[in-house]
Amino acid sequence: MMNEKNIEQLQSILSSPKKISIIPHRNPDGDAIGSTLGLYHVLKSLGHEAYVISPNDFPHFLAWMPASEDIIIFDKKRDYATQLLSSSDYIFTLDFNILLRTGDDMEKVLEKMKAPFVMIDHHQMPGNYAELTFSNPEFGSTCELLYTILDKANLTDKISKEAATCLYTGIVTDSGSFRFPKTNANTHRVVANLIDKGIENPEIHNALFDNSNYNRLQLLGRALQNMVILPEYNTSYIFLTDKELNEFQHQKGDTEGFVNYGLSIKGVDLTFFFIERKDEGIVKISLRSQGNMDVNLLARKYFEGGGHVNAAGGKSTLSLNDTITRFVDIIKKHKQEFYV
Numbered sequence: 001m002m003n004e005k006n007i008e009q010l011q012s013i014l015s016s017p018k019k020i021s022i023i024p025h026r027n028p029d030g031d032a033i034g035s036t037l038g039l040y041h042v043l044k045s046l047g048h049e050a051y052v053i054s055p056n057d058f059p060h061f062l063a064w065m066p067a068s069e070d071i072i073i074f075d076k077k078r079d080y081a082t083q084l085l086s087s088s089d090y091i092f093t094l095d096f097n098i099l100l101r102t103g104d105d106m107e108k109v110l111e112k113m114k115a116p117f118v119m120i121d122h123h124q125m126p127g128n129y130a131e132l133t134f135s136n137p138e139f140g141s142t143c144e145l146l147y148t149i150l151d152k153a154n155l156t157d158k159i160s161k162e163a164a165t166c167l168y169t170g171i172v173t174d175s176g177s178f179r180f181p182k183t184n185a186n187t188h189r190v191v192a193n194l195i196d197k198g199i200e201n202p203e204i205h206n207a208l209f210d211n212s213n214y215n216r217l218q219l220l221g222r223a224l225q226n227m228v229i230l231p232e233y234n235t236s237y238i239f240l241t242d243k244e245l246n247e248f249q250h251q252k253g254d255t256e257g258f259v260n261y262g263l264s265i266k267g268v269d270l271t272f273f274f275i276e277r278k279d280e281g282i283v284k285i286s287l288r289s290q291g292n293m294d295v296n297l298l299a300r301k302y303f304e305g306g307g308h309v310n311a312a313g314g315k316s317t318l319s320l321n322d323t324i325t326r327f328v329d330i331i332k333k334h335k336q337e338f339y340v
């Protein structure tokens with residue numbers, strides 16, 4: 001979905017000054033914030049009036065990103081955000097594939113909007129709400145996809161150092177620092193071009209990964225102590241209770257990356273991370289796999305979610321204990337069905 005017609009349509013949209021709102025998914029990650037802010041910088045340098053409206057707050061480990069202070073939080077400024085959306089000429093949605101990923105409330109607002117949508121995303125099974133859809137699950141990140149689209153549209157000269165910093169951040173976070181399977185030659189070519197824009201790549205890694213406080217590492221320690229392995233099923237899981245999250249004064253973003261430890265065990269090709277979110281009345285579930293175990297399908301079928309083949313998310317409204325019991329049962333009975 002990156003043919004000449006789509007690129008020409010994008011060029012035509014961007015050829016005259018417009019008011020454009022840009023939206024990441026709820027609970028935005030590095031790729032969601034990186035791509036929306038990256039596009040924000042590019043649109044501004046093209047002379048558009050641009051706004052990034054995030055459904056809810058973004059994690060603290062992204063708060064250093066250039067122009068992150070400009071992000072409008074829908075949950076906190078609902079009226080203002082709705083007014084901006086209503087008066088936008090276009091609404092760009094980045095790093096998600098269905099409007100529900102912005103949350104129940106924001107989805108309802110977005111569905112009423114007259115402005116056409118443009119989707120730029122790398123998740124499987126895109127919805128059809130957009131007038132113009134750039135969707136390609138072969139890309140490891142929306143940031144890499146966005147760069148490639150800008151390149152085809154002859155707009156890379158509009159990528160400033162600030163924009164490049166944002167795009168690099170999304171590529172690093174969604175690729176697990178260049179190690180997940182979708183990291184390919186294009187990824188590294190894009191990164192080379194971003195480095196040519198003058199980004200300070202070691203500082204970006206430092207800002208992302210070497211900014212933990214003591215409590216976060218203690219929380220990681222607890223999560224690792226809570227790990228359970230189901231050796232017969234090549235599966236592991238970790239969990240954190242609401243009480244444990246409070247004990248270590250958990251802040252949004254503190255648990256980022258914890259789920260990957262479950263996969264680092266020899267022989268494990270499927271891992272789950274259960275987080276009890278008492279305030280939302282749900283258990284948030286992160287799924288990760290190696291090889292051809294498809295956690296997107298698993299999350300869709302059993303955990304009200306989705307994502308990619310090797311990384312997906314979902315939720316459960318059962319208690320933490322009941323969620324885990326149900327999960328163990330599903331894995332024992334059905335894991336084999338999800339090898340693709």
Ligand code: 5GP
Pocket residue numbers: 025285286287304305306307308311312313314315
């Ligand atoms: P994470 O486990 O880091 O929250 O999410 C992993 C991947 O799954 C990301 O690509 C994310 O966008 C996607 N994902 C997370 N939660 C959900 C969900 O509830 N629904 C869907 N469709 N995708 C999700």
Ligand code: MN
Pocket residue numbers: 031032095122140141142174
């Ligand atoms: Mn992404």
